[in-house]
Amino acid sequence: MCTVTSSLTIIFDPPYYKGIFEVSKAKSYAVAEINLGTSEPKLPLIQKFIFFTKELENKIEKNKINPKRLQRVAKKQINQGVGTGTQVALKEQLNERKMKRKSSNTAHNEILKQRKFEIKQEKKKAKHRGH
Known part of the structure; x- marks a missing residue:
């Protein structure tokens, strides 16, 4: 029986x-x-x-799979798992910022509409004050 060694290195890039x-x-x-x-x-x-990685090691021992195929399968599974999760998290953050921006813009636009309306009402009253 041959030995299988594996290591995990975490880096900040x-x-x-x-x-x-x-x-x-x-x-x-x-x-x-x-x-x-x-x-x-x-x-x-x-x-x-x-x-x-332990599961991958067991697969290597049990099934004599072509190493390149195993690399492709492992890479595909890994990228689907966390990569998309990260993308989903980033997308959620983007959507949250978008919703906040929309709500603040909506509130700001409502205030502007109200001010324009009040100005129009004042002008209308000024016309009818008299000579």
């Missing part, structure tokens, strides 16, 4: 934290990079990825 997985077995070596988000990764997230 502004503005994102990235995880680099390295898995090596007898004659094969695989590397995968994953985006962990803009905030410092928490322990449960790191444990999740460590367990994921």
